[in-house]
Amino acid sequence: MIRIEKLHKSYPIGKESIHVLKGIDLHIKEGEFVSIMGSSGSGKSTLLNIVGLLDIHDEGNYYLNGELIKDMNEKKAAILRNKFLGFVFQSFNLISYKTALENVALPLYYKGVNRKERLEIAMEYLEKVGLKEWANHLPNELSGGQKQRVAIARALVTKPKVVLADEPTGALDSTTTDSVMDLLKDINNEGMTVFVITHEEEVAAQTKRIVRLKDGVIVSDELTKNTNSVSHV
Amino acid sequence: MFDIDRWREIFQSINKNRLRSVLSGFTVAFAILLFTLLFGIVSGLSNSFKSAFADDAQNAMFVRVWQTSKPYKGLQTGRTIQLKNDDFNYVKEEYENKIQYQSARIYKNFTLKYKNEANSYSVRAVHPDHQFLEKTIIDEGRYLNEKDLQEKSKVIVIGRLIKADLFGEKPALGKRINMNGSSYLVIGIFSDEGGDNEERLAYIPTTTAQMIYGNNDYISQINLGYNPDLNLDQAISFGNQLERDLRSKLNIHPDDQSALSVRNMAEANKNVGSFMAILYAIVILVGSGTLIAGIIGISNIMIFVIKERTKEFGIRKALGAQPLSIVWMVVQESVFITTIAGYLGLSLGTYLLSLIGDSLEKDYFIKDPSVSTGIVVGATIVLIVSGLIAGYIPAKRAANIKPIEALRAD
Structure with missing residues (x-):
């Protein structure tokens, strides 16, 4: 599903440039539940941004669903994101003036689905995350855990190949953290590839595979005891 | 080109952000209102001038004679013509x-x-x-x-x-x-x-x-x-x-004005014409200044609005919005607001002019002040174009910000 070979990325800061990713090799197969661990500055967010086509890598190869990602322009990236990827952010990133239902339906608008169908599908997914009754509430009327569940519903609504979650529990307390992780586990159990970035051991421990990043290189890559049938290469 | 879903997005955005929509609309409406009043009043002045000459035909010439004031070809001064x-x-x-x-x-x-x-x-x-x-x-x-x-x-x-x-x-x-x-x-x-x-x-x-x-x-x-x-x-x-x-x-000295003269309306018309031309030039100058001030006003508001919405655009892009769709959304919103607001300003201006009517004719020589259809259409086109520019430039910039940077914005 995701194959990364010798990936490099540097950011220019003034005249200097910081080498953030120094040759990452990573292969994530369909249906895996992977967490990327690392302290801040380890390059884990940069890796997610590149995987999520929100940023461009300098060197190396990146294949998403078998397609080599190269010479991306904004338009192509937007189409691929809409088709293959679902995002869950630490700060939820819901649009404040849209209701929960409209937020969930938004990716379908960019996919070109008509309004009636959009709202029906969005409602289905809201029900799945247990927020059907909250469909017509604005984000500021929801709790943090509810917002993140709306965001997850939004990430799933286009039936993406991969869900990318950037510190999805970073802004949540422990109880809601558990409910969000349970939801991600459910999604993975249905066969969806889930890719989580976190710096919390407890969160990483609930995934099936932990990749540890330090100073832009992978220092360890191991399966957890949660692994059943799916294995990695 | 008509896309009901996009319009829905725009109406929602206008409706949920009423203050900024009203503010940006107000700038334009006010500029157009001033422009309309200015133009109307000058056209009222022009009407007064025209009616002052309405008694006789515009192309009239009068050949009139009196007595000679210069001797010519042996003829005496004071001869009655x-x-x-x-x-x-x-x-x-x-x-x-x-x-x-x-x-x-x-x-x-x-x-x-x-x-x-x-x-x-x-x-x-x-x-x-x-x-x-x-x-x-x-x-x-x-x-x-x-x-x-x-x-x-x-x-x-x-x-x-x-x-x-x-x-x-x-x-x-x-x-x-x-x-x-x-x-x-x-x-x-x-x-x-x-x-x-x-x-x-x-x-x-x-x-x-x-x-x-x-x-x-x-x-x-x-x-x-x-x-x-x-x-x-x-x-x-x-x-x-x-x-x-x-x-x-008639054997009159070629320069003898008091013996025979031709009074020509064309000369009076030419003088009035050049006077009105200068007046209109001033109005166009002041009027376009007002319009430009309005356009700059809405541009400023649009820049602010787009800064405020940068994060929203980042979210939309992460969800699959293409840059062009963001540009279009902003431009359409901007054109919509400028057109509606401009139309309101225009209607209010026309209404005020019709209230004034002929009431200022006696004291201020302003007769039946009004704006022509051509001016109205022209001003509307200027508005739409300015809404387009006011929206397009900042929107284009916002749409080109990388999604990760946009998402980081607050």
Whole structure:
């Protein structure tokens, strides 16, 4: 599903440039539940941004669903994101003036689905995350855990190949953290590839595979005891 | 191009962000309101000028004579110049293709009498074309015609006020009135926009007057309407040429203004025209300044709005929005607001102008202030284009920010 070979990325800061990713090799197969661990500055967010086509890598190869990602322009990236990827952010990133239902339906608008169908599908997914009754509430009327569940519903609504979650529990307390992780586990159990970035051991421990990043290189890559049938290469 | 979903997005965005929508709309509405009022008031001024000259035809020329003030070819100063039928015919033949209307005018003062009512009035002996030169409006009956002139008929066309003086409410048409002992048939009653004096006049045929009063071929004045195909400069040079020719024909010194002169409406029109042109130039300058201020206002607000929405655009892009769809969303919103607000400003301005109406005519010479359809359409196009520019430039920049940077914005 995701194959990364010798990936490099540097950011220019003034005249200097910081080498953030120094040759990452990573292969994530369909249906895996992977967490990327690392302290801040380890390059884990940069890796997610590149995987999520929100940023461009300098060197190396990146294949998403078998397609080599190269010479991306904004338009192509937007189409691929809409088709293959679902995002869950630490700060939820819901649009404040849209209701929960409209937020969930938004990716379908960019996919070109008509309004009636959009709202029906969005409602289905809201029900799945247990927020059907909250469909017509604005984000500021929801709790943090509810917002993140709306965001997850939004990430799933286009039936993406991969869900990318950037510190999805970073802004949540422990109880809601558990409910969000349970939801991600459910999604993975249905066969969806889930890719989580976190710096919390407890969160990483609930995934099936932990990749540890330090100073832009992978220092360890191991399966957890949660692994059943799916294995990695 | 019409996309109901996009419009829904735009209405939602406008509706949920009312304050900024109203603010940006207000700037434009106010600019257009000022522009409309300014233009309307100047057009009111222009209307006043036009109506000041509305009494006579716009292309009128008057050949008038007095006494010589310069000796010429052995002739003494102080000689009285008399125009005759021969001069009238000379002008007619010489300048046939430059003249639209031509009439002689003989001034008389007579007592008009009907039954017991009598009064003294100015009477003009004229040709049929005089009607068009003086813009005489026939209310009843008819004006003088060629047949009246050939037959030297004793017919008379009287002003509305003479009719009121002599006949009161009773019909005057077809009645005979007595003028200095001769009986004249009333064939028409007229009104004139030139005021009361112009409506206390009577017209009789030139030939009749020449036969009955003096039995000569004298005329007091030649009135012309130059061919409307001539432009103002051509008309002015025609007037000058006519003046030279007649002076030479009547043995007048070429520079003797007080013996014979041609009063040419083209010259007055040219002066008014250039005055109005300057006034309009000022209005266009000030008006475009106002519009530009409005456009800059909305541009500033749009820049602010887009900064505020950068994160939203980042989210939309992460969810699959293409840059162009973001640009379009912003531009369409901006055009929508400017157009609606501009239209409101325009309507309010037009409404205020219609309230003013003619109430300022007496004191401020502003008559019927209004804006033409052309101006309205032009201003609307300017608005749409400016909304387009005001939205496009910042939106383009926002859409090109990388999604990760946009998402980081707050």
